[in-house]
Amino acid sequence: MTTRRLDFIAPKEVACVEVENSQLGAKEVRLTTLYSGISAGTQLTAYRGINPFVKKQFNQEQRIFTERVEEESSLYPVRGCWGYEEVGVVSEIGSTVSGIKEGDVVYGTWGHKSSHVVSEDFASDHLLPEGLDPLAGIYSQMGAIALNAILDADIHVGETVVVFGQGVPGQLVAQLARLNGAEVIAIDLDDYRLGFSEQFGAAHTINSRNCSDVASRVKELTGGRGADIAIEISGASGALHEAIRSVVYNGRVVTAGFYQGGAKDLYLGEEFHHNRVQLIGSQISGINLQLTNRWDRLRMERTIMELALSGRLKLAELVTHQVPFDQAADAYRMLDANTEKSLQVVLKF
Numbered sequence: 001m002t003t004r005r006l007d008f009i010a011p012k013e014v015a016c017v018e019v020e021n022s023q024l025g026a027k028e029v030r031l032t033t034l035y036s037g038i039s040a041g042t043q044l045t046a047y048r049g050i051n052p053f054v055k056k057q058f059n060q061e062q063r064i065f066t067e068r069v070e071e072e073s074s075l076y077p078v079r080g081c082w083g084y085e086e087v088g089v090v091s092e093i094g095s096t097v098s099g100i101k102e103g104d105v106v107y108g109t110w111g112h113k114s115s116h117v118v119s120e121d122f123a124s125d126h127l128l129p130e131g132l133d134p135l136a137g138i139y140s141q142m143g144a145i146a147l148n149a150i151l152d153a154d155i156h157v158g159e160t161v162v163v164f165g166q167g168v169p170g171q172l173v174a175q176l177a178r179l180n181g182a183e184v185i186a187i188d189l190d191d192y193r194l195g196f197s198e199q200f201g202a203a204h205t206i207n208s209r210n211c212s213d214v215a216s217r218v219k220e221l222t223g224g225r226g227a228d229i230a231i232e233i234s235g236a237s238g239a240l241h242e243a244i245r246s247v248v249y250n251g252r253v254v255t256a257g258f259y260q261g262g263a264k265d266l267y268l269g270e271e272f273h274h275n276r277v278q279l280i281g282s283q284i285s286g287i288n289l290q291l292t293n294r295w296d297r298l299r300m301e302r303t304i305m306e307l308a309l310s311g312r313l314k315l316a317e318l319v320t321h322q323v324p325f326d327q328a329a330d331a332y333r334m335l336d337a338n339t340e341k342s343l344q345v346v347l348k349f
Helices: 042-048 120-125 134-153 168-179 191-199 214-221 237-246 297-310 325-337
Strands: 002-010 013-020 028-038 056-059 064-067 086-093 105-108 115-119 160-164 183-188 204-207 227-232 247-255 278-281 319-324 344-348
Touching: 002 325, 013 325, 028 105, 028 120, 028 134, 028 325, 042 325, 086 115, 086 134, 105 120, 105 134, 115 120, 134 168, 134 227, 134 247, 134 297, 134 344, 160 168, 160 237, 168 183, 168 191, 183 191, 183 214, 191 204, 204 214, 214 237, 227 237, 237 247, 319 325, 325 344
Parallel strands: 160 183, 160 227, 183 204, 227 247, 247 278, 319 344
Antiparallel strands: 002 013, 028 086, 028 115, 028 344, 056 064, 086 105
16 A cells, blocks of 8 residues: 655755655554645745755754755755645544544644554544534644744734735734734735634734835824734735834834845834833743743644634634645645635645
């Protein structure tokens, strides 16, 4: 038996490869993938060849990027295309597995491939709540990224939060900010995305393509004060600059976007310096130190699923395209060229 896996073999080159299934251990579970979401942020950077890992390597011990010195250390092939939005059904269990049965649905991160083997403990920890649409299961990691940004933002009831970027991560951040008691201003370049923002409760939306001064508009909407908190999750340096301009004196800006290249549109000598703006980096590899004994990755993922099950967080509703796995290359080309309006594109197995 084999598993079909999607790889980036070079920039803008996608290939489906067949790999032998690993033998199932006594306490392991085999999952047959139902859906695998495409991240239009991180994954597209690898598809386009602009990800920092293309030309540099990350020293895990020192936690710094250094230039790649050996040709054989190339990023490519990217196995599984760095997919991190998966949900699958248990199709086989090991001989001593007792708490999991065939037919159970499990969410997690295992890349664009048709099957995957996990431990019994992993499957138990990541069981999809009964009654929840399996499509919602693809958002465990993306939901945790969004919730981590919310925890870093430290939102108080009644505050105004402006969210820059209304792709899938921004949609989740905006919904979670509202659940935390904030009035949300959503900002994006695309009216299509902003339509989802309005549908899911944003108090105001701003199309930055049609607004000559986004920060001034945010100030107008907040009675001249500015937003208490800005969360920048688009990964655009110009948006980060506007986020800094949009907050109150001593305001907070959480940067959760994956920025590529230089930051030519960021002017730190202006509002950042003169308004004492607090800048907080939010990334899923870590959690706010003050919350480490209260929150971890698993709790964030479970919280996202529970909020979706209760109807307070809209997840499956963000899916705009379901594409057969065999047409994955077409899906990536569509996202890269933006030939079709989309929000969440999902590969269906």
